[in-house]
Amino acid sequence: MRNAGLPRLLRVFFLASALAATAAAADPKGRVVETAEGPVRGVRTGAVDTFLGIPYAAAPVGDLRWRPPQPHPRWKGVRDAGAFASHCPQGPSPFGLASATEDCLFLNVFTPAHGDGARDDEEGDDDEDGRLPVMVWIHGGALLVGESDDYDPARLVKQGVVVVTVNYRLGVLGFLAHPALTAESPDHASGNYGLMDQQAALRWVQRNIARFGGDPRRVTLFGESAGGLSVHSQLASPLAAGLFHRAIVESGAYALNQPSLAQAEALGTAVSGLAGCTDQSAACLRAAPVATLLAALAATRTATVIPDVDGKVLTQTVAAAFTSGQFNRMPVIEGSNHDEWRLFVALNIELVTGPLLPAQYTGAIAATLGVPLATAAALGSFYPLVAFPSPGLALSALGTDAIFACNSRKAARLMSPLVPTYAYEFNDENAPQLFLPPVSFPYGAAHASEIQYLFDLRSVVPAPPLTADQQRLSAAMVAYWTNFARTGNPNWLGTPLWPRYDRTSDTIQSLAPPTSAVETRFATDHKCAIWAPSP
Numbered sequence: 001m002r003n004a005g006l007p008r009l010l011r012v013f014f015l016a017s018a019l020a021a022t023a024a025a026a027d028p029k030g031r032v033v034e035t036a037e038g039p040v041r042g043v044r045t046g047a048v049d050t051f052l053g054i055p056y057a058a059a060p061v062g063d064l065r066w067r068p069p070q071p072h073p074r075w076k077g078v079r080d081a082g083a084f085a086s087h088c089p090q091g092p093s094p095f096g097l098a099s100a101t102e103d104c105l106f107l108n109v110f111t112p113a114h115g116d117g118a119r120d121d122e123e124g125d126d127d128e129d130g131r132l133p134v135m136v137w138i139h140g141g142a143l144l145v146g147e148s149d150d151y152d153p154a155r156l157v158k159q160g161v162v163v164v165t166v167n168y169r170l171g172v173l174g175f176l177a178h179p180a181l182t183a184e185s186p187d188h189a190s191g192n193y194g195l196m197d198q199q200a201a202l203r204w205v206q207r208n209i210a211r212f213g214g215d216p217r218r219v220t221l222f223g224e225s226a227g228g229l230s231v232h233s234q235l236a237s238p239l240a241a242g243l244f245h246r247a248i249v250e251s252g253a254y255a256l257n258q259p260s261l262a263q264a265e266a267l268g269t270a271v272s273g274l275a276g277c278t279d280q281s282a283a284c285l286r287a288a289p290v291a292t293l294l295a296a297l298a299a300t301r302t303a304t305v306i307p308d309v310d311g312k313v314l315t316q317t318v319a320a321a322f323t324s325g326q327f328n329r330m331p332v333i334e335g336s337n338h339d340e341w342r343l344f345v346a347l348n349i350e351l352v353t354g355p356l357l358p359a360q361y362t363g364a365i366a367a368t369l370g371v372p373l374a375t376a377a378a379l380g381s382f383y384p385l386v387a388f389p390s391p392g393l394a395l396s397a398l399g400t401d402a403i404f405a406c407n408s409r410k411a412a413r414l415m416s417p418l419v420p421t422y423a424y425e426f427n428d429e430n431a432p433q434l435f436l437p438p439v440s441f442p443y444g445a446a447h448a449s450e451i452q453y454l455f456d457l458r459s460v461v462p463a464p465p466l467t468a469d470q471q472r473l474s475a476a477m478v479a480y481w482t483n484f485a486r487t488g489n490p491n492w493l494g495t496p497l498w499p500r501y502d503r504t505s506d507t508i509q510s511l512a513p514p515t516s517a518v519e520t521r522f523a524t525d526h527k528c529a530i531w532a533p534s535p
Contacts, residue, residue, distance in 0.1 A: 030082065035208045038075040043082040044113055048157050051109040051212070052149075053085030056204040057197065059103035060169060065286050066181050066193060069105060069200040084108065087147030088170045089290045091298065094347070094435045095448075096145035100290045102173065107201050110153050110163045111212050131215035133485040136164045136205060136244065138198060140225030140251075140448065143305035144171045152456040155474070159482040162214035164205060168197035168230075172271060172297040173290070175305045177264035180282040189310035191264050195233055196313060202234075202243035220246040220485040222333075224451055226304070228252015232411070233307050235328050236321035237314055246488055248333040248481065251340060251447055253407035255306050256319035264308035271296045303348075322414035323535070331488035332415055333481075334501075335424035335508075336408040339444035341368075341399030345392050346439045346446075355440045356391040364395050369402060382527060393441050404447070406532035409508075409523060413535050416501045422490055423501040425522060426450040427512035428473060432463040450511070453477045469513035476516055503534070 030042040031049060042051035057069035064070060086101035112132070135156060139146040153163035168174065174194030181190035206216045221244040223231045228249040234240040235247055269280060274296035277284035285293075307314055321327040349356050349364065356364055366376035379398065388394035405425070412423040429442070431449035434457060443449065451457065452466075453474040466474060480490035480498060490498050496516050498509045510519035523529070 032078055033211050035211060036074075037072050039078045040081040041078050042109075046154070047113050048154050049111045049113045051081040051111075052083055053106045054079075054081055054109065055085070055105060056107050056166075057105040057200045060105060060173075060193070060197075061102045063286065065102065065173065066176060066178075066190070066282070068193070068196045072105075084149040085167075087149065087167050089173055089294060090141075090145040090170055091294055093141075093145045095141045096147050096150075099147075100294075102290060104167050104169070105197055105200070106148070107164055107166045107204065108148055109209075109212050110157050110165075111214070112157055112160065112162075114213070130213070131210060132213055133161045133218045133220065133482070134164065134205060134209050134214040134216070135161050135220045135222060135481070135485050136166065136202065138166060138168070138221065138223030138227035138230045140223065140227045141170070142303065143175060143194060143226040143229070143307075144302075146170070146226070150458045151451075152458060153454075154456060155478050156454065156482055159478060161482050161485050162209060162212055164201070164209070166198060166201045168201070169194045171305055172293045175264075175307060176268050176271065176285075177261060177308050177310065178268035178272060178280075178282070178285065179265050180280060180285070181268075182261065182265065184282055187310075187312040189261065189312040190268070191261070191308040192310050192313040195230065195237065195307055196239075198230055198234060199237070199240055199243060199313075202240065206243060217245065218485065219244040220248060222248035222250070222481070223252065224250035225252060225254075225448060229255055229307075232256070232318045233258075233314060235330075235332070236316065236318045237328075239313055241328050244328075244330070246331045246484060248484065249335070249408075249411070250450060251336050251404055251408075253334070253336065253411045254403045255304075256322075256407055256411065257317045258306055258314060259308050261308050261310050264310075267300065267302070270300055274299045319410075319414070322411060325418050327415075329419045331420040331422075331484065332412075333422045333424065333484055333490065334408055334412045334415070335426065335511075336400075336404045337426040337445045337447060337450055338405075338429070339396060339400060340404040340447040342393070342396040342441065342443050343436065343447040343449075344399060345396045346436050346441075346443070349395075350392060350439045351436065356395060358385055358391050361385060361391045361394065364391075365398060368395065368399050379530075382530060390441055392439075396441070401526040401528070402531045405522070405526040406528035406530075409526075409528055410532040410535065412501050412508075413503050416503060420488060421501045422484070422498055423508040424498075424516075425508055425510055425519060426453075427510045427519075428453075428470060430467075430513075431470075432466070434463050450477070453511075454481060467513070472515060473511060473513040477511060480516075 032041045055072045058072050085106040086104045088104040092098040148165035148167045177191030229252045231249045275288050362376050383394050383398045415421050429444045433443040479495050483492040484490040507518050
């Protein structure tokens with residue numbers, strides 16, 4: 001963004017307010033926007049214009065299964081964009097609806113409601129031309145489950161931004177690396193098809209978003225969990241250069257190191273065999289039914305999918321890219337939640353076999369971290385059972401620190417000397433739990449609990465409304481996120497100061513109701529000297 005001062009920022013806020021105020025006078029049937037592939041007609045919902053189920057790439061079916069996304073053919077007439085389209089294949093879970101439909105590469109656009117569309121000219125200077133910042137949301141779900149339709153971004157849109165939510169290929173269809181697929185690739189690479197889908201969606205944004213009122217020069221990529229890992233991956237991918245300009249990573253630092261292509265191919269070979277393709281051929285894999293492939297991956301007990309260093313989409317691990325400085329440099333918000341791992345202890349242990357028992361503690365550490373029992377016992381000594389109300393909470397603290405919190409801090413420490421970096425911890429210990437039933441311990445600020453402070457979530461059991469203090473925190477978070485999308489800095493009028501992260505002060509912003517404040521004990525509280533010694 002070119003030198004946006006206070007008067008210009010005021011203009012864009014006044015513009016957004018004016019658009020919302022005049023929404024009722026606009027076409028109630030929804031406006032038509034001409035995209036590069038054809039016109040789409042949206043729907044008005046309150047002060048938001050929604051354009052749902054827009055294809056951004058050709059259906060990845062038949063011979064296009066496990067290939068880079070291809071352009072979608074232009075359509076004739078006006079395409080109805082009034083309903084969500086299919087989401088990508090996955091099994092049932094608390095975090096996504098089951099699907100077997102491979103024709104799933106769709107996105108949704110949400111804009112402040114107005115009647116005359118965006119300007120078609122490409123001239124003008126940022127806010128002065130009426131174009132708004134763009135935020136592209138990548139959903140989470142371990143790269144196995146999830147869909148774009150669950151996230152209603154009205155709170156963000158009402159702050160004067162355009163929001164795009166995206167489906168992308170998941171699991172076995174989105175991230176299968178296999179020797180046969182590698183051999184047929186001109187780049188000698190396989191896997192990472194889901195990351196390529198995300199890049200195709202970002203290219204769609206570059207081609208089309210100005211027609212919706214968005215500024216293609218101010219695109220923020222943001223995501224949670226696997227969506228956050230995806231943002232890290234796009235920061236590291238040379239193929240994503242120039243496609244976005246700011247990055248927000250929510251709980252996405254759990255996998256800073258990715259497997260090699262050979263390691264990923266070994267898993268793919270196992271999946272192929274379980275799917276009945278004993279000849280390990282690409283033809284057999286492409287002929288296999290979706291249900292067979294989903295079942296084959298499930299049989300490997302793969303709990304999460306990780307992109308691989310294929311030499312094309314990812315030429316090095318995320319950690320190596322951040323360490324070397326060879327990443328797409330831009331302002332970054334990087335954060336985690338105070339009690340991340342409580343969600344997984346509940347999901348994978350207590351809701352399956354009951355509360356964790358003291359005698360099971362060391363074995364549970366070994367299973368969580370993939371380490372020998374002796375190593376698990378040594379690590380558990382830093383989290384003694386006598387220091388916690390229950391073994392489940394002890395394991396939750398260890399998992400949070402080892403997998404999320406200290407890796408998030410490590411990412412911030414690696415990037416902060418090179419790009420403006422703002423670090424946070426979500427700290428509402430009473431955040432509603434929207435995905436899982438009650439268990440023997442409080443969920444606290446568990447994994448994914450911050451999303452409801454930014455989005456209204458669909459497809460979940462209705463939760464109690466946020467308290468007045470939680471609503472104030474939500475308003476501050478929405479302001480931080482949208483200010484960052486606008487300027488590359490989360491700070492502006494009406495929110496507590498969020499200082500830029502630097503290694504010396506090692507301070508982060510604690511997002512706790514009713515407001516946020518600077519926190520100085522993050523590394524100590526999460527025992528980061530054990531898990532991620534400072535770079």
